[in-house]
Amino acid sequence: MQHPERRLLISVDMERYSRRSNLQQYEAQRYFRELLHEAAGAVGLDRVAWTTQQAGDGELAVVPREVSESRVIGRFVPELNRRLRNHNSSRLPAARIRLRVAVHQGLVHLDGANGFPGNAVIFVCRLCEAEPIKRALATFPEAGVALVVSTEIFRDVVTEYPEEMRPERFVRIEVAHPDKDFREYAWLCVVDEDLTAVVVPGVSPTLGEDAAQAAEKLVDTTEEKAANSATEHGEIRTGDIRVKGQNAIGSGATAIGSLGRDANFGTSRGNPQ
Missing domain, CATH: 3.30.70.1230 (Nucleotide cyclase, GGDEF domain)
Known part of the structure; x- marks a missing residue:
């Protein structure tokens, strides 16, 4: 493909x-x-x-x-x-x-x-x-x-x-x-x-x-809905990074980047292991 x-x-x-x-x-x-x-x-x-x-x-x-x-x-x-x-x-x-x-x-x-x-x-x-x-x-x-x-x-x-x-x-x-x-x-x-x-x-x-303002408003509304939906499902997005897990913070949280690989976060400082 x-x-x-x-x-x-x-x-x-x-x-x-x-x-x-x-x-x-x-x-x-x-x-x-x-x-x-x-x-x-x-x-x-x-x-x-x-x-x-x-x-x-x-x-x-x-x-x-x-x-x-x-x-x-x-x-x-x-x-x-x-x-x-x-x-x-x-x-x-x-x-x-x-x-x-x-x-x-x-x-x-x-x-x-x-x-x-x-x-x-x-x-x-x-x-x-x-x-x-x-x-x-x-x-x-x-x-x-x-x-x-x-x-x-x-x-x-x-x-x-x-x-x-x-x-x-x-x-x-x-x-x-x-x-x-x-x-x-x-x-x-x-x-x-x-x-x-x-x-x-x-x-x-x-x-x-x-x-033009009406079109801009529709685009902004669509993006806001997508962001709200992600938050409701225990997911935080920052740029290209999507973080999800228990409250999206702490042990067991997962970060998914543009390469599609998961990075598990530890309990000490949230650094990838």
């Missing part, structure tokens, strides 16, 4: 794919790939270098390390939206291609036997499957792309390097899959539409908060 790599992950799904006839699915797949490649090429991205896992109605892409996150979100996504709108303008609703796009980053194994193992992969796919993003795309029949990004991506990329995106058009949503024990916050927009001006079930405004 190779070491995992931290990468940008993109999950893409076609709207209403299963409702198409066999021939319509065949055509949709062909145009789907063409439009993705053309949009990437138009903004200087080489899609051939992307590592992808294909599905009939979409794909999961692991983007190369050297690719700029701001270019993917701030230029590739808007370009894809423009091309989809142009493609759909001359087609009946049943033949149109409209996409849900989710973006996240995290550790992923690229040498999996049947895909890309990693919680970040599961996370980005859960975002793409969220009901609020489906409802938001359905609210705007002429739209090409509904984009949902993790809180970290929104804070670090969208608000800092917006390129052609408008951070104020993003709204905060809760992504919940109770049957899969998944509940997280994310940020959603329908490209070139004002989602903040309509009421969509499951989509909440930022309640007047500055978007």
Whole structure:
């Protein structure tokens, strides 16, 4: 097993794919790939270098390390939206291609036997499957792309390097899959539409908060909950060191560092034996 790599992950799904006839699915797949490649090429991205896992109605892409996150979100996504709108303008609703796009980053194994193992992969796919993003795309029949990004991506990329995106058009949503024990916050927009001006079930405004501050608050809250949970379970974290045991102090306590080895602490001064 190779070491995992931290990468940008993109999950893409076609709207209403299963409702198409066999021939319509065949055509949709062909145009789907063409439009993705053309949009990437138009903004200087080489899609051939992307590592992808294909599905009939979409794909999961692991983007190369050297690719700029701001270019993917701030230029590739808007370009894809423009091309989809142009493609759909001359087609009946049943033949149109409209996409849900989710973006996240995290550790992923690229040498999996049947895909890309990693919680970040599961996370980005859960975002793409969220009901609020489906409802938001359905609210705007002429739209090409509904984009949902993790809180970290929104804070670090969208608000800092917006390129052609408008951070104020993003709204905060809760992504919940109770049957899969998944509940997280994310940020959603329908490209070139004002989602903040309509009421969509499951989509909440930022309640007047500055978007970047709201994203920062969510990240801080998540980290605080993780720290509290560790303390409740008799565990103390200091940087890369996690100490656990009887009250996390004294004889029998265990320290676990980044190398994954346990160091037992003695009774005299707490020095590793």
